[in-house]
Amino acid sequence: MLPTIFNDIIGPVMRGQSSSHTAATWRIARICLDILNEPLKKALVEFDKDGAWATNYMEQGTVMGINGGLLGLEITDFRMKNTKQLVEERDLSIIYKIGSYPTHHVNTVRISLSGINGNNILVYAASLGGGSFNIYQVNDFKVDIRGDYHELLVLIKSSKVVPERIKSIIPKDAVVNQISGKYSMLLNIKSSKEIPRETKQQITKLPNTQEVIVVNPILPILSGNDTEVPFTTIESLLKYAERENYSLGDVGLIYEKCLSGLSEAGLLNKMKEIIRIIENSINTGIEGTIYEDRILHHQSHLIKKAEKNNRILHNSILNRIISYVTAIMEVKSAMEVFVANPTAGSCGTVGGVIKAIAEELKSNEDELIKSYFAAGIVGVYFAVGPGFSAEEHGCQVECGAASGMAAAAIVQLFGGTAKQAIDASSMAIQNMIGLICDPVADRVEVPCLGKNVNAAVNAYTSASMICSGFDAVIPLDEVIQTVSRVSDQMPSCVKCTGKGGLAITNTAADLKRKLGN
């Protein structure tokens, strides 16, 4: 399945420090709860000692995500702010440990759950960046669960007859994966539509069926409804846009329509809702937010104050960009609701700069929505390339990707062509290659705020340069490939491990001691 704009790029709508630590783990935990198939009694959550989470799972919101998921909360629920208390109140035992087990991804978690009626499950999952994840093992069965289908897990005593009978019962569009275990067989049935309750009952009654588990989808766009996208590479996208006289925003909307099977009106409404949440977070941030466990406090209002007191330039678009980007970041750090875009760490860039430019241009709602689809389609090429995991690639795939997305969105607002939008994106990302990830005291605040502001300003200057006729020289696909290549050359200490960059300064150590876990 190709990445979709709403599943993988603009979203999730969430609370918490980090999309890979909080949103992805919340999603994994919610699905684990489905797989347990009875109320939870106790959980053991283990991070590999050599993985990226071993050093920062407390501070970057992994505990919050897993607790919230295991408690069955929505990620936007205000109780996500205090899941530890809720775990105690419900008399649950959720233990976190650094363990050692084979992994194939730096962000891997092993979760053992026990239910109140004696069910036990063991799940291995990886967070892939920006809230994406895959559950790749349940007990001794190799699976691939990503939250994008209605699914059934059917445990049967090994038999060749039963799967065939099951295939005749399930909906026609459903896909069945047959996975052999040591003593039994697991059928993983995936459907883009809800599997009727009667189907589950029929399967339960079949001889040899041991258990039928319903796994609910957790992503906003389901797989299995897709039609062919009229382009693949960035080059073919540009040819398509030129031939059809489409802007990059038009192309982004067409892409999402092909993958989701949803109507244009439905998609425009979805984006309208995303924009409403972003604007709300900007207003909330500027009004002021409070949260104890944070390094930076309310600052987004200071720009206006400084303008008023003649301490900085008046009415500069840059002032508004700084203020709006900061407001979103402050909302994130205060555990209020915001949109990861493409990640939580880089959530301020796209929304902040789009609002500032759209206000200046007096853009209408349609233009605003199209600018987000332009940003989204650039994000798609990042997602199929390196992805958004700072633990693998550093901040070049968070603020770097966000800057490229924002540059394309600004060109869209300027009324530029798809080619100009893609070139602006290329230019913006070129300036962010090699950006390390070194959050101070493991909080996604410093130097994340400054990086977001710079990514937004860089997007604005790149869009302005391209729309004035400057040459980006290196095509966007080559720039994205370079991001992947450079990340291979970067040491792991500067990839969100807390072992390099500003994270190991004396001041960072003092802050970490002061803030604790």
Ligand code: SF4
């Ligand atoms: S430095 Fe960049 S990648 Fe690292 S946590 Fe901050 S925003 Fe995310």
